[in-house]
Amino acid sequence: MQFDFLPGERLLWQGRPRRGLVLGARDFFLIPFSLVWCGTVVAGAIDVLGRDGAFMPKAIMALMLAVGLFILVGRFMVDAFVRGRTHYAVTNQRIVIFRHGPFGSIVSLNLDRLPALELKERPDRRGTLRFSATDSRRLNNGIWMPALDPSPQFLDIEDARNVYTIIDSQRSAAR
16 A cells, blocks of 8 residues: 655554455345345246246346346446555555545544444454444445445444554644
């Protein structure tokens, strides 16, 4: 990862989100939902394709099947792809979230102006740090693909509590 340091800035921590397939609590609902969706669409598609008729019902079934397959499998692939191209850094002045590739972006937040600092940690010491005062996952791609959640976060990082402590102490010092 490379980004430009500000004058007087020094790197305190850098890391990356977990790679590969990651299942979360939301998937206990989304996977059965997508299986029911796909099963219903496949049954409907078999019925529609078995008939002679217009193109439109067949096109609608194909679209619904594509959506179902994306919800069932594709979202995991997109999420893994985005996480594989994401890097995080903490300096003595800011946090930086750098993502390269098709969903590329750079988010830089000054430590003295962070709206919130929330830690969700698992027993294996991995966790997520969120830097937003609101939980926007309910309204966007965050529920389907956490790596595309627009809320600034360090998603599924190792030793999350240590990173939380670094950020919190630097934030206190910056104020």
